Amino acid sequence: MGGTFVSPTPFCRGNILMEAKTIVTFIKAAELGSFSRTANVLGYSQAAVTVQIKQLEDELGTKLFDRMGKGIQLTSSGERFLPYAHQILKANEQARKFMQQDDEIRGTIRIGTTSSMANAYFPTLLREFSETYPHIKLMLKTSDYFDNLYEKLKQNEIDFALFIDRKMVYKDCNTVVDHPEDMIFIASPDNPLTGQKDIPIREVVKSGFITSDQEVSYPRFLDDYCKDNGIDYDPIMEVSSIIAISEIVASSNSVSFIPRSSIVRALEQGRVVALDVEKDFKCRMYSQIVYRREKWIEPHLGLFMEFVRNRIKRIYDEDNDE
Incomplete structure (x- = not known):
């Protein structure tokens, strides 16, 4: 995912910012008709409930409850606001579910590689990565010339370049892996x-x-x-x-x-x-995987780097055990 995610949890109205917990307090108070019972149910002090409702009223610029002895009753403004309060809680729940789904990170990874790498263990590695992270799309571009791959890196046409070469350090690139090649x-x-x-x-x-x-x-x-x-x-x-x-x-x-x-x-x-x-x-x-040093590593790119490091290490460990 690119950029910064702004949670839809708070409810905004102009400069008004309502926390979900305040909305819950309002709805519960409307149901129970009592600040003291609301405090007991939600685990707050009665003073805390009173403060939350007062802040909400100040932010909305209207009175939400009439105090009637020890009880409370919604005002006409409170009755009109109640459906919106339920919508805010529903939006909050949807946002929570969205963020839980977002744990399954999404994105597209563009990989440039040589035919020798594409024909080696890399197809298996890509298949395993796709099975592990089905919401991440992989794009593979093949070239037998590192100069072409490097140019694509510079132009941000690919995220990673994979190739076999003598072990080298590229001043404007970071190395993900560099394992000896037989x-x-x-x-x-x-x-x-x-x-x-x-x-x-x-x-x-x-x-x-x-x-x-x-x-x-x-x-x-x-x-x-x-x-x-x-x-x-x-x-x-x-x-x-x-x-x-x-x-x-x-x-x-x-x-x-x-x-x-x-x-x-x-x-x-x-x-x-x-x-x-x-x-x-x-x-x-050496089999080498590099990316441009100034590149912003989004979560799905970081996952790929970690997966590749672990997978290639396992391949070489298995080969050395044989």
């Missing part, structure tokens, strides 16, 4: 490299290599690694879709280099396998 070389079960141990990177990239879009950080890392180590590296294909890469690899002798989390299902189904490459090759990437 990067792997994949091949089909029938690939000649499958089953071999400690395979040199030179052999892995020698032929039939498929790279992700070079605008993504981890393909650039591999490219730099090969250049720095004098390894011939000439991919036969550049494909931006992680799903397409896994399908091509599964049905050919090609090899690729992608985040493990992006093809968990293909690995579980045995359509592709992770190659055992030389131990000296280290590529540390």
